[in-house]
Amino acid sequence: MPILTLGEEGRWTNYHGTGTCHAAVRHALRSGDAVRGREELSIAARAVQDWLGRALAANRRVRPLGAGWSPSNVNIVSDSWLLHTRRFNRCFRIADEDVLPGVDAQALMLVEAGALVDEVSDKLEEQGRSLWTAGAGNGQTFAGACATGTHGSMVRRGGIQDHVRAIQIVTPSGIHWIEPKAGVMSEAFVTETGSILHRDDQLFAAAQLPVGAMGVVTALVVDSVPKFLVRPIQNLRTVEPGALDWLAAGDYRRFSAAYALDREPDFVQMIVNPYKPFKRPAMLRFLYAEPWRDDYPRATPGELGAGYDALALLGRLLDSYPWARGALLQYAMKLGYASGPDVDDPAVFGSWGEGLDTHRPLGNLFNASVTIDRADLSHAFELICAVYARHGGSTVVTLRFMERAQGLLAPARFRHNAVIDFDGPRSARTADAYARVVERLDAEGIPFTRHWAKSCQLDGGRVASDYGEDFRRWRAARDRLIPLPEHRAMFGSPVLDGLGLTG
Numbered sequence: 001m002p003i004l005t006l007g008e009e010g011r012w013t014n015y016h017g018t019g020t021c022h023a024a025v026r027h028a029l030r031s032g033d034a035v036r037g038r039e040e041l042s043i044a045a046r047a048v049q050d051w052l053g054r055a056l057a058a059n060r061r062v063r064p065l066g067a068g069w070s071p072s073n074v075n076i077v078s079d080s081w082l083l084h085t086r087r088f089n090r091c092f093r094i095a096d097e098d099v100l101p102g103v104d105a106q107a108l109m110l111v112e113a114g115a116l117v118d119e120v121s122d123k124l125e126e127q128g129r130s131l132w133t134a135g136a137g138n139g140q141t142f143a144g145a146c147a148t149g150t151h152g153s154m155v156r157r158g159g160i161q162d163h164v165r166a167i168q169i170v171t172p173s174g175i176h177w178i179e180p181k182a183g184v185m186s187e188a189f190v191t192e193t194g195s196i197l198h199r200d201d202q203l204f205a206a207a208q209l210p211v212g213a214m215g216v217v218t219a220l221v222v223d224s225v226p227k228f229l230v231r232p233i234q235n236l237r238t239v240e241p242g243a244l245d246w247l248a249a250g251d252y253r254r255f256s257a258a259y260a261l262d263r264e265p266d267f268v269q270m271i272v273n274p275y276k277p278f279k280r281p282a283m284l285r286f287l288y289a290e291p292w293r294d295d296y297p298r299a300t301p302g303e304l305g306a307g308y309d310a311l312a313l314l315g316r317l318l319d320s321y322p323w324a325r326g327a328l329l330q331y332a333m334k335l336g337y338a339s340g341p342d343v344d345d346p347a348v349f350g351s352w353g354e355g356l357d358t359h360r361p362l363g364n365l366f367n368a369s370v371t372i373d374r375a376d377l378s379h380a381f382e383l384i385c386a387v388y389a390r391h392g393g394s395t396v397v398t399l400r401f402m403e404r405a406q407g408l409l410a411p412a413r414f415r416h417n418a419v420i421d422f423d424g425p426r427s428a429r430t431a432d433a434y435a436r437v438v439e440r441l442d443a444e445g446i447p448f449t450r451h452w453a454k455s456c457q458l459d460g461g462r463v464a465s466d467y468g469e470d471f472r473r474w475r476a477a478r479d480r481l482i483p484l485p486e487h488r489a490m491f492g493s494p495v496l497d498g499l500g501l502t503g
Helices: 037-057 117-126 142-149 186-193 201-206 243-248 251-257 315-320 322-337 374-391 428-443 460-481 485-491 494-498
Strands: 010-013 022-028 060-065 082-086 092-095 109-112 164-171 174-179 198-199 216-222 227-237 265-272 282-291 365-374 396-403 414-427
Touching: 010 117, 010 186, 037 060, 037 082, 037 109, 037 174, 037 186, 037 216, 037 251, 037 485, 060 485, 092 117, 117 142, 142 216, 164 201, 164 227, 174 201, 186 198, 201 322, 201 460, 243 374, 251 265, 251 282, 365 374, 365 428, 374 396, 374 414, 414 428
Parallel strands: 022 082, 060 082, 174 198
Antiparallel strands: 010 022, 092 109, 109 216, 164 174, 164 216, 227 282, 265 282, 265 396, 365 414, 396 414
């Protein structure tokens, strides 16, 4: 399983077109045909370590690339060596003898770093298992989604990195297998992966969300739950201002009873036009988990409510006609987001994976978000809409809810979180509106964090302030794993350097 060189030095542009690496030499790590996953990992990890050594000798920075999904440009570095892992994507079952006593091997799967969230989900469902959360789309690699703190979407769960039970990371000086102190895999299994075993809670909490700065992640052990069904309800409803107070208090049942079904929802999403948000209908989406049964009628992603980015189709109009922005945003929402089943429609069901369609960008999109303490929702929402009303910007405002996520650098770090996304056409006006949003939240003293993979208006001082002692612990764990400064610098980029993650 040698690492292949893909052509001459040149340019590489990320998936969303927000950044380009210049003078980059592209390489690829691809899966082999070993019968057992541990053998694959041993071969692959040695190849990666050798590749890192050659990059160090050539005085090149390195950047592992999965789906190239992140629009924040954390993965953009010129004069570098890029390692494409997308075809290093096999998934393996884990046997009872490969885990420690008391660990449920049937719930676990060994995943190579290039496997997409969608691929991991499909493999688990073939085995009668399921992921329990994910972001809004499944086109990221699982390792990349975890590395950047992709927020979850189930109201009683945390982030996607909460699925991770063990991690293999390669640095210039070693091949490392990192687990919580309690342990997961047998020592014999870890030895056969060619790794040094670390059972350390702090190191594991750092490696769950490494933001690409702790080495090359080559594999993950992913946890799961028994497969379940979800029933979606999606509609356009005018939401009363007081309903935000129900969401802020975590009274999802009351909100669901008012706008969908009178039962406890497992997922709540509210897409709002920030121009007159309580006069124009909001796009609401609920998911209700139900026990698995094999005889449910199959539905397409569209029938389950998966939409597309109508905002991208209207991007030029939204930016060119600011006087009509509110009406155009509402038209985009109606066009692109209201296709799912409503309360009075025949019920449709799908697995968790079937209800999440892989996102395909249709235009030049802007993506940003803030995560706040759920209790601050009503006040923060009022401030955000006031900024848009005064200064413009062509994004909708999306609200989702989740619990505290694992990982020292998890943006969802409050006990109960409201994640507020801003998605729309990319333009200077839209970027300025988001910058004004974060300035206003700061001015009002509302604590918040930002998604590592999105446009985030962050710097090193703000990262240190937002994450406090957890940031210090993350840096201490990184320094234990990569003790030499010249080795840490290899994994940097202009963005990561500015955030204080590689110094």
